[in-house]
Amino acid sequence: MKKVTSVLLTILFLFSILLVGCNAKESSLSKNNENSQSKDEEGKLNTSFSGEEITFLIPNGPGGANDLSVRGLIPEMESELGAEIIPKNQPASKGIVAAVDVSRSKPNGQTLYFNSQTLILLSLQEKSIDLSKIQPLAQVVEDTSAISVPKDSPYNTLEELVEAAKKNPGKLKIATNGKGALWDFSAKTFAKEAGIELQYIPYSSGGSEMSKAVAAGEVDISANSPSEVKPLVDAGKIKVLAVQSDERHSLLPDVPTTTEAGVESVFPVWRGVFTVKETDEVVLDQLEQSIKQSWERKKFKEFLDNKGMNGKFRGHKEFTEFFNNQVEMYKELVE
Amino acid sequence: MDLNLYTAGLEQILQIDVIFFIFIGTLLGILTGSIPGLSAMMGVSILIPLTYSLSSTAGILMLIGVYLGAVYGGAISATLVNIPGTPSAVMTALDAYPLAKKGQAGRALGISTVASSLGGLFSVITLVLFAPLIANLALEFTSYEIFAIAFFGLSIMAYISPGSMVKGLISGCIGLLIAMIGADPMTGQARFTFGSIHLFSGVQFIASMVGLYGVTEVILNIEKKIQEPEKKIEVVKATRAIPSWLDIRKLWGVIARSSVIGVVIGAIPGAGGTIASIVSYAQQKKLSKNASEMGKGSLEGVSAAESANNACTGGTMITLLSLGIPGDAVTAILIGAFMVHGIQPGPTMFQENIDLVSAIFLGMVIANIFILIIGLKGARYFARLLSIPDPILNSTILAFCFLGSFAVQNSFFDVATMLVFSILGYLMVKADIPRAPLVLAFILGPLMEMNLRRSLSLAQDDLSQFIFAFVERPIAGVVLLITLITLLMPFIRKKKIFKEQLK
Numbered sequence: 046m047k048k049v050t051s052v053l054l055t056i057l058f059l060f061s062i063l064l065v066g067c068n069a070k071e072s073s074l075s076k077n078n079e080n081s082q083s084k085d086e087e088g089k090l091n092t093s094f095s096g097e098e099i100t101f102l103i104p105n106g107p108g109g110a111n112d113l114s115v116r117g118l119i120p121e122m123e124s125e126l127g128a129e130i131i132p133k134n135q136p137a138s139k140g141i142v143a144a145v146d147v148s149r150s151k152p153n154g155q156t157l158y159f160n161s162q163t164l165i166l167l168s169l170q171e172k173s174i175d176l177s178k179i180q181p182l183a184q185v186v187e188d189t190s191a192i193s194v195p196k197d198s199p200y201n202t203l204e205e206l207v208e209a210a211k212k213n214p215g216k217l218k219i220a221t222n223g224k225g226a227l228w229d230f231s232a233k234t235f236a237k238e239a240g241i242e243l244q245y246i247p248y249s250s251g252g253s254e255m256s257k258a259v260a261a262g263e264v265d266i267s268a269n270s271p272s273e274v275k276p277l278v279d280a281g282k283i284k285v286l287a288v289q290s291d292e293r294h295s296l297l298p299d300v301p302t303t304t305e306a307g308v309e310s311v312f313p314v315w316r317g318v319f320t321v322k323e324t325d326e327v328v329l330d331q332l333e334q335s336i337k338q339s340w341e342r343k344k345f346k347e348f349l350d351n352k353g354m355n356g357k358f359r360g361h362k363e364f365t366e367f368f369n370n371q372v373e374m375y376k377e378l379v380e
Numbered sequence: 381m382d383l384n385l386y387t388a389g390l391e392q393i394l395q396i397d398v399i400f401f402i403f404i405g406t407l408l409g410i411l412t413g414s415i416p417g418l419s420a421m422m423g424v425s426i427l428i429p430l431t432y433s434l435s436s437t438a439g440i441l442m443l444i445g446v447y448l449g450a451v452y453g454g455a456i457s458a459t460l461v462n463i464p465g466t467p468s469a470v471m472t473a474l475d476a477y478p479l480a481k482k483g484q485a486g487r488a489l490g491i492s493t494v495a496s497s498l499g500g501l502f503s504v505i506t507l508v509l510f511a512p513l514i515a516n517l518a519l520e521f522t523s524y525e526i527f528a529i530a531f532f533g534l535s536i537m538a539y540i541s542p543g544s545m546v547k548g549l550i551s552g553c554i555g556l557l558i559a560m561i562g563a564d565p566m567t568g569q570a571r572f573t574f575g576s577i578h579l580f581s582g583v584q585f586i587a588s589m590v591g592l593y594g595v596t597e598v599i600l601n602i603e604k605k606i607q608e609p610e611k612k613i614e615v616v617k618a619t620r621a622i623p624s625w626l627d628i629r630k631l632w633g634v635i636a637r638s639s640v641i642g643v644v645i646g647a648i649p650g651a652g653g654t655i656a657s658i659v660s661y662a663q664q665k666k667l668s669k670n671a672s673e674m675g676k677g678s679l680e681g682v683s684a685a686e687s688a689n690n691a692c693t694g695g696t697m698i699t700l701l702s703l704g705i706p707g708d709a710v711t712a713i714l715i716g717a718f719m720v721h722g723i724q725p726g727p728t729m730f731q732e733n734i735d736l737v738s739a740i741f742l743g744m745v746i747a748n749i750f751i752l753i754i755g756l757k758g759a760r761y762f763a764r765l766l767s768i769p770d771p772i773l774n775s776t777i778l779a780f781c782f783l784g785s786f787a788v789q790n791s792f793f794d795v796a797t798m799l800v801f802s803i804l805g806y807l808m809v810k811a812d813i814p815r816a817p818l819v820l821a822f823i824l825g826p827l828m829e830m831n832l833r834r835s836l837s838l839a840q841d842d843l844s845q846f847i848f849a850f851v852e853r854p855i856a857g858v859v860l861l862i863t864l865i866t867l868l869m870p871f872i873r874k875k876k877i878f879k880e881q882l883k
Contacts, residue, residue, distance in 0.1 A: 249566070
C-alpha cells in the first residue's frame with residue numbers, strides 16, 4: 046500500500062508542476078511590471094486607477110495579432126496607470142461574446158476591448174452587438190491589403206487587370222475569407238472603386254489559405270494582408286500589383302499604391318482599443334494617454350515591425366469620428 | 381536536399397523545458413495508456429488546456445508525447461492484467477498475457493517496449509521523408525482534392541468502425557450535424573444557434589471532446605464499480621524488462637514488416653492504430669512459421685501488434701501535417717490543439733512554421749526514445765497504477781475536465797457544452813455506438829462542406845462542370861473512385877456471401 050501511495054503522490058506532483066507551469070507566465074508578468082514601475086522616471090499619471098484592476102478583453106485565443114498587440118501594450122499601460130491590467134482571452138463566437146460583455150460593462154474605464162474592424166463586421170452579422178454602446182478609445186495599428194495575382198498571370202499591372210475585368214465582367218475570380226468578412230470587403234471596395242464585376246470565392250480559414258489559392262491558380266486575384274502575402278512573394282509563387290492605401294507598405298516597398306496605379310481604392314485595416322459608452326471624459330483621456338505612452342515605446346514599435354504591421358495612433362475623439370465613418374461605409378457596402 | 385527541414389527546429393527542441401515537457405507528456409501518456417478506461421483521446425483532450433501557457437512548440441510536443449506514450453502504454457496492462465489499456469492493444473493482450481502467465485512477463489514487456497519504440501522511430505523516418513513531399517504537392521491539392529480526401533476519410537471511417545456499419549454511420553451523422561451548428565462558412569449566416577451568441581462560431585471542439593471522452597469514461601468507471609464492487613484485479617508480477625539481443629535479432633523482420641503496415645494504415649484518413657495492429661497481427665499469422673504458437677504466448681505476435689500500432693502514429697501525422705487531415709480520433713483532437721496555439725495544420729505550415737514542423741519531427745524521435753527508456757526501466761511499476769483507489773482517480777480526472785473545458789476560452793458555456801457531450805457520450809456507449817466517427821466527422825465535416833461548396837462555386841454552380849473537374853484532376857478523381865469502391869464493397873460482399881449460402 047505504501048508504494049501505491051507514493052506512485053499516487055508522484056502523479057499528483059507531476060500534475061501540480063504542470064499547473065505551476067501554467068501560472069508561471071502570470072507571475073513573470075507581474076514581476077515585469079514591478080521592474081518597470083521602479084524604473085519609471087516620468088512619474089505616474091495622477092489617476093484614479095491606482096491600485097485598481099482593469100480587465101482587457103481579447104476577442105481571440107492566445108498567439109494571434111490582437112492577443113500579442115494587447116500583451117505588448119499592457120506592461121507599459123500598467124506602469125502609467127499604476128493599475129493591474131488582466132488580459133482575458135475570450136475567443137468564444139469569434140469575439141462576439143467579449144464585445145457584448147464590454148458593451149454591458151460599467152462605464153468606469155475598467156473594462157477594455159481590443160479588435161480590428163472585425164468588430165463592425167460582426168455587428169452586421171450578429172444583432173446582439175450594439176455598436177452605439179461601444180466607445181472607441183485609441184487606434185494603434187493601420188494596415189492595408191495587398192492585391193496579388195499568380196506568378197504566371199497575364200496581368201502585370203493593376204491597369205491591365207482592371208481592363209481585363211471590364212472586358213469580361215463577372216469572369217475573374219477573387220478570393221475572400223467568407224461573405225461579410227474582412228477580405229470580402231477589401232475585395233468589394235476594390236471592385237466598387239475600379240468599377241468592375243468579380244466572382245467571389247470564399248476561403249473561410251483566412252488569409253494564408255487565400256494566398257495559397259492564388260499561388261495554385263485556383264483564383265485569379267486575392268486582396269489580403271501584406272504579411273500573409275510576403276512569404277509567397279519571396280518564394281516566387283505570386284506577384285503583388287498594388288497595396289490598397291495611399292501610402293506604400295513597409296513590407297512591400299517596391300509595390301505601388303492603388304492611387305499610384307490609377308484606382309482610387311483605399312482600404313485601411315485598423316486595430317484599436319474600445320471601452321463602453323458613457324465613460325467619463327477624464328477617464329477616457331487618462332486611458333488614451335497611457336495607451337499613447339505605451340504605443341510610443343520602442344518595444345511596441347519593434348513588435349509591430351516584426352508582425353509587418355504599420356503603426357498609427359488616433360486618440361479617442363479622432364478615432365470615434367473615423368470609427369463612425371467606417372461603420373457608415375460598411376453599412377453601405379453591405380447594401 | 382534541403383536540410384533546413386531537419387535543422388530549423390534544433391534550436392527550439394534543444395531547450396531544457398521543451399525536452400522536459402516532452403518527457404512529462406510521454407510519461408503522462410504511458411500512465412493514461414496503461415490505466416484501462418483512460419484512452420489516448422482522453423489524455424490528449426484533457427491535457428490540451430494545460431498547454432495554453434506553454435510555447436506552441438512545448439505545448440504541441442507535450443501533447444504528441446501523450447499521444448505516442450498512450451499508444452504504447454496500452455501494452456502494459458494488456459500484458460500484466462489481460463486488459464488492453466487502449467483499444468489498439470487488443471491484439472497485444474492475446475500473446476503478451478499468456479507469456480506473463482508463463483512467468484515471462486518481463487520478457488513480454490521488454491519486447492513490446494522495443495517493438496513499440498522501433499515501430500515509432502520507423503514511422504517518424506517515414507513521416508520526415510513523405511510529409512514534405514506531400515506538402516510540396518500542396519499546390520496540387522485544391523478545393524476539389526481536399527473535398528475528395530475529406531469525403532474518403534468520412535466514408536472509410538463508417539466502413540471500418542468496430543461493430544456494425546450502421547452504428548458507425550449514425551455516429552458520423554451525429555458528428556456532421558453538430559458540425560453544422562454555427563456561422564455558415566460561405567455566407568456567415570447563423571445556423572442552428574437558436575439565437576444564442578455562444579453558438580455563433582459553432583460548438584467548442586475541445587470542450588466537447590473533454591466531455592465525450594473524459595467525463596463519459598468517469599461515469600462508466602463509476603458505474604462499473606457499482607455493478608461489480610468486489611472485483612479484484614490480479615496483477616502478474618514482472619521481473620526485469622530488458623529483452624535479450626537474441627530475442628530482438630529473431631524478431632527484426634517481424635518488427636520491420638509490421639512497422640510498414642502500421643505507417644501505411646496510419647496514413648489512411650480514418651483508419652488508426654487498432655486497425656493497424658489487427659491487420660499486422662493477421663498478416664503475421666499468415667506468414668509465420670510458428671503460426672500455431674500465436675495466441676498462446678508468441679513474441680512474434682506481441683511485436684507484430686505493438687510495432688504496428690506505434691508505427692501508426694507517424695502515419696497519421698503525415699496527413700495531419702502535410703494536408704491538415706486527421707488520420708484518427710486522437711489526431712483530430714490534436715488539430716484542435718494546433719488551432720488553440722494559433723497554427724493551422726496543413727501545407728502552409730511548411731512555409732510559415734518550418735521550425736515548428738522540424739521541431740515536431742525531432743520531438744517525435746525524442747518521445748520514442750523516452751518510450752524506450754521509461755518502458756524498459758519502469759514498465760513493471762506502471763502496473764501498480766491499477767491499484768489506485770477509484771474515487772481518487774475519478775475525482776482528479778473530473779476536476780481536470782471542468783478546469784480544462786472552462787479554460788479553452790474562459791467561458792462557462794463551454795462547461796455546459798462539456799456536460800451535454802458527456803451525457804451524449806454515455807448514451808452512445810450504452811447504445812454501443814462508436815465515438816470515433818463522431819469526432820472525425822466533427823473535424824472533417826466542415827472541411828468537406830467548405831471545399832465542396834467552394835468547388836461548386838468555382839465551377840459556376842454548374843453540376844456538369846463540377847463533375848468534369850474531377851475527370852481533369854487525377855488526384856481528386858482517383859480518391860473519389862476509391863471512395864466509391866469502399867462504399868460499394870459491403871454490398872458486393874453481401875451478395876457474394878448470399879450466393880455462397882445458396883450453394
